[in-house]
Amino acid sequence: xxxxxxxxxxxxxxxxxxxxxxxxxxxxxxxxxxxxxxxxxxxxxxxxxxxxxxxxxxxxxxxxxxxxxxxxxxxxxxxxxxxxxxxxxxxxxxxxxxxxxxxxxxxxxxxxxxxxxxxxxxxxxxxxxxxxxxxxxxxxxxxxxxxxxxxxxxxxxxxxxxxxxxxxxxxxxxxxxxxxxxxxxxxxxxxxxxxxxxxxxxxxxx
Amino acid sequence: xxxxxxxxxxxxxxxxxxxxxxxxxxxxxxxxxxxxxxxxxxxxxxxxxxxxxxxxxxxxxxxxxxxxxxxxxxxxxxxxxxxxxxxxxxxxxxxxxxxxxxxxxxxxxxxxxxxxxxxxxxxxxxxxxxxxxxxxxxxxxxxxxxxxxxxxxxxxxxxxxxxxxxxxxxxxxxxxxxxxxxxxxxxxxxxxxxxxxxxxxxxxxx
Amino acid sequence: xxxxxxxxxxxxxxxxxxxxxxxxxxxxxxxxxxxxxxxxxxxxxxxxxxxxxxxxxxxxxxxxxxxxxxxxxxxxxxxxxxxxxxxxxxxxxxxxxxxxxxxxxxxxxxxxxxxxxxxxxxxxxxxxxxxxxxxxxxxxxxxxxxxxxxxxxxxxxxxxxxxxxxxxxxxxxxxxxxxxxxxxxxxxxxxxxxxxxxxxxxxxxx
Amino acid sequence: xxxxxxxxxxxxxxxxxxxxxxxxxxxxxxxxxxxxxxxxxxxxxxxxxxxxxxxxxxxxxxxxxxxxxxxxxxxxxxxxxxxxxxxxxxxxxxxxxxxxxxxxxxxxxxxxxxxxxxxxxxxxxxxxxxxxxxxxxxxxxxxxxxxxxxxxxxxxxxxxxxxxxxxxxxxxxxxxxxxxxxxxxxxxxxxxxxxxxxxxxxxxxx
DNA sequence: CATGAATGAGAGTTCATTCAT
DNA sequence: CATGAATGAACTCTCATTCAT
Numbered sequence: 001x002x003x004x005x006x007x008x009x010x011x012x013x014x015x016x017x018x019x020x021x022x023x024x025x026x027x028x029x030x031x032x033x034x035x036x037x038x039x040x041x042x043x044x045x046x047x048x049x050x051x052x053x054x055x056x057x058x059x060x061x062x063x064x065x066x067x068x069x070x071x072x073x074x075x076x077x078x079x080x081x082x083x084x085x086x087x088x089x090x091x092x093x094x095x096x097x098x099x100x101x102x103x104x105x106x107x108x109x110x111x112x113x114x115x116x117x118x119x120x121x122x123x124x125x126x127x128x129x130x131x132x133x134x135x136x137x138x139x140x141x142x143x144x145x146x147x148x149x150x151x152x153x154x155x156x157x158x159x160x161x162x163x164x165x166x167x168x169x170x171x172x173x174x175x176x177x178x179x180x181x182x183x184x185x186x187x188x189x190x191x192x193x194x195x196x197x198x199x200x201x202x203x204x205x206x
Numbered sequence: 207x208x209x210x211x212x213x214x215x216x217x218x219x220x221x222x223x224x225x226x227x228x229x230x231x232x233x234x235x236x237x238x239x240x241x242x243x244x245x246x247x248x249x250x251x252x253x254x255x256x257x258x259x260x261x262x263x264x265x266x267x268x269x270x271x272x273x274x275x276x277x278x279x280x281x282x283x284x285x286x287x288x289x290x291x292x293x294x295x296x297x298x299x300x301x302x303x304x305x306x307x308x309x310x311x312x313x314x315x316x317x318x319x320x321x322x323x324x325x326x327x328x329x330x331x332x333x334x335x336x337x338x339x340x341x342x343x344x345x346x347x348x349x350x351x352x353x354x355x356x357x358x359x360x361x362x363x364x365x366x367x368x369x370x371x372x373x374x375x376x377x378x379x380x381x382x383x384x385x386x387x388x389x390x391x392x393x394x395x396x397x398x399x400x401x402x403x404x405x406x407x408x409x410x411x412x
Numbered sequence: 413x414x415x416x417x418x419x420x421x422x423x424x425x426x427x428x429x430x431x432x433x434x435x436x437x438x439x440x441x442x443x444x445x446x447x448x449x450x451x452x453x454x455x456x457x458x459x460x461x462x463x464x465x466x467x468x469x470x471x472x473x474x475x476x477x478x479x480x481x482x483x484x485x486x487x488x489x490x491x492x493x494x495x496x497x498x499x500x501x502x503x504x505x506x507x508x509x510x511x512x513x514x515x516x517x518x519x520x521x522x523x524x525x526x527x528x529x530x531x532x533x534x535x536x537x538x539x540x541x542x543x544x545x546x547x548x549x550x551x552x553x554x555x556x557x558x559x560x561x562x563x564x565x566x567x568x569x570x571x572x573x574x575x576x577x578x579x580x581x582x583x584x585x586x587x588x589x590x591x592x593x594x595x596x597x598x599x600x601x602x603x604x605x606x607x608x609x610x611x612x613x614x615x616x617x618x
Numbered sequence: 619x620x621x622x623x624x625x626x627x628x629x630x631x632x633x634x635x636x637x638x639x640x641x642x643x644x645x646x647x648x649x650x651x652x653x654x655x656x657x658x659x660x661x662x663x664x665x666x667x668x669x670x671x672x673x674x675x676x677x678x679x680x681x682x683x684x685x686x687x688x689x690x691x692x693x694x695x696x697x698x699x700x701x702x703x704x705x706x707x708x709x710x711x712x713x714x715x716x717x718x719x720x721x722x723x724x725x726x727x728x729x730x731x732x733x734x735x736x737x738x739x740x741x742x743x744x745x746x747x748x749x750x751x752x753x754x755x756x757x758x759x760x761x762x763x764x765x766x767x768x769x770x771x772x773x774x775x776x777x778x779x780x781x782x783x784x785x786x787x788x789x790x791x792x793x794x795x796x797x798x799x800x801x802x803x804x805x806x807x808x809x810x811x812x813x814x815x816x817x818x819x820x821x822x823x824x
Numbered sequence: 825c826a827t828g829a830a831t832g833a834g835a836g837t838t839c840a841t842t843c844a845t
Numbered sequence: 846c847a848t849g850a851a852t853g854a855a856c857t858c859t860c861a862t863t864c865a866t
Contacts, residue, residue: 450858
């Protein structure tokens with residue numbers, strides 16, 4: 001019984017946390033970390049300012065939690081879709097597709113995310129985030145390495161750097177789309193990027 | 207004489223401005239716009255806070271001036287080197303090389319620059335900066351389009367999007383290097399990126 | 413209940429506002445607008461600086477609110493007493509008496525008031541205050557005009573200018589009293605001023 | 619010779635002082651003491667900021683000197699004209715006339731003057747100014763007292779208070795004129811005020 | 825648990841004053 | 846004498862954080 005009781009408490013707590021983080025995402029996305037105020041976040045969450053401090057110890061903690069939540073979601077979804085894809089090419093395409101879609105569905109998070117992870121100021125985020133960041137690149141790296149071994153990707157390419165470049169290409173495309181600079185459909189952009197990339201990396205000259 | 211006198215005054219003024227902007231670059235790079243304080247900038251420049259306000263009207267103005275100074279330098283250098291290159295391939299390589307070197311030499315500026323221009327918050331910067339940003343991509347675009355016409359680049363690729371992607375790939379590589387994540391030499395990274403890219407875009411399958 | 417609760421909140425809020433305005437009156441009276449600091453006002457009100465900004469948006473707003481509060485009170489009281497007086501002479505005397513008493517009871521306000529409304533800088537105050545100021549003179553004017561019609565005041569006098577002069581005479585007397593330059597009692601001063609004035613304006617040569 | 623040399627120096631110095639004080643008058647009149655900046659005063663005087671500090675030790679000192687200069691001029695002129703007038707009535711009229719004209723010719727000074735001397739904050743000005751202020755009222759007082767003795771002014775009036783009231787009535791009229799609230803000519807206003815006053819004070823019922 | 829009034833450290837900015845030229 | 850660049854104290858205003866209710 002105490003277990004269930006505790007669970008109930010936790011459910012409420014988790015619910016409040018989610019509310020706050022979603023509100024925070026919106027506000028941080030529009031104003032950046034320093035520009036956002038706890039008051040705004042609280043109001044966006046429909047709570048009083050003091051209440052926010054019952055669930056998070058500081059503004060910074062809210063920020064990191066929001067960042068982590070979105071980040072983890074992105075990584076999980078990316079991995080799931082890549083694992084489900086049968087071939088190296090399909091996995092690569094899954095990476096791009098997933099991320100473009102995720103960005104479309106989580107514009108607020110992506111705005112924060114890009115602001116933070118394109119910053120050398122990334123140094124400010126703890127190791128935890130650096131780890132998450134690298135985790136993505138390594139997942140890509142593994143796929144690419146596998147492609148090398150299967151002979152469908154040129155052996156001369158350094159898989160590590162390649163992973164990061166693929167990552168950044170996708171990132172760039174996402175930014176263009178979010179800024180409204182791309183008039184192509186999401187699928188067209190995906191196709192274009194994948195085609196370019198695959199031509200660049202494939203062993204048989206495309 | 208009065209002319210020289212005036213020139214001397216101007217020289218001092220310009221010198222102070224440069225001092226302040228260089229100090230500001232360092233501070234903004236480490237702390238971001240909101241995180242930096244005018245006091246820190248002044249101290250980094252070896253001046254009193256009030257003195258900074260003799261040369262710039264506000265913190266924001268310092269920021270924009272620092273951004274613009276570095277940006278203009280980057281654009282000029284990139285254009286110069288691209289124009290000097292004879293072929294499409296050489297121009298593309300010049301783009302990558304120039305930017306990697308510039309980043310190495312102006313680490314502070316690049317940190318601010320990347321933070322700002324990967325931000326959806328770019329909206330905050332005036333049209334002037336959006337213009338500068340697009341100018342770079344268009345320079346690339348023109349080169350790529352020329353390559354298409356000369357038959358060395360696949361006709362099916364949309365030059366506009368391609369320009370932005372090349373831009374972002376380079377950007378990603380720079381960031382990796384600045385963060386110390388790349389163990390390759392600058393030349394090796396350039397070579398790798400160019401090779402990948404050229405394979406991806408060239409008409410003859412690499 | 414919710415109504416009462418809300419009322420309670422409002423009461424606290426109004427109480428704080430009054431506290432701040434009273435403190436502000438004291439400080440502004442001693443130091444003038446620019447000379448006073450928000451810190452001083454806060455301290456005089458027994459609050460922290462930030463708290464003051466919960467109730468007023470700016471130093472200027474505090475100033476205007478303090479000015480308006482005292483001004484409205486003065487005008488209301490003056491009008492009430494003038495209306496209650498039966499004859500022109502009694503009304504005139506009521507004007508003088510009321511203002512002398514009000515000044516005695518609201519020394520701080522009167523100090524600000526006189527500083528502001530003897531200033532050509534009155535231009536700085538909005539139309540609202542100019543309106544309030546003229547309103548007083550016009551009330552006097554109306555009484556004097558009525559006196560003319562009833563034949564107890566000389567017809568040759570311009571009621572408008574007369575109103576303002578009566579106003580200023582009273583003002584001068586108040587200032588003397590506040591500065592401690594008058595050794596007469598309040599009643600004696602009133603009597604003296606009224607006598608002088610009535611002699612000056614009455615139709616029957618006093 | 620050294621005497622003449624010194625005199626020459628002094629002449630330059632006096633000239634500079636006058637320049638600065640005239641400029642200061644303009645600026646203080648428009649912006650008040652706190653609102654005015656030494657930079658503005660220097661610029662209005664066609665000098666560099668540092669130069670101003672060669673002639674005055676502080677902003678406050680400039681202010682007091684400007685106030686004193688105008689004040690002394692006003693008092694001297696008033697006394698001269700009053701002494702030249704033959705009768706009590708003429709002296710009274712001279713008082714009013716002189717001050718109205720002086721105000722018209724020295725609008726800047728009068729703006730400062732009224733701002734300062736209607737302020738209970740007058741306390742801030744040293745005894746020197748209080749002395750000057752009272753000096754005026756006493757000059758009036760003497761004239762009025764003389765009138766009493768000659769039998770042209772009612773004996774029942776307290777000359778001291780009367781002096782101050784005359785002073786304030788004139789002050790009020792000046793303010794109205796400076797604020798553009800009086801449509802009468804200067805002579806008409808003088809006539810009106812004198813008439814009112816004389817009726818009020820004269821022994822023979824006007 | 826939830827609230828929001830209160831706090832006060834700290835930010836950007838101004839400007840009287842100084843002093844080397 | 847004249848200058849104006851440099852200074853830094855002081856000001857207004859903001860906002861993360863706390864705590865009594």
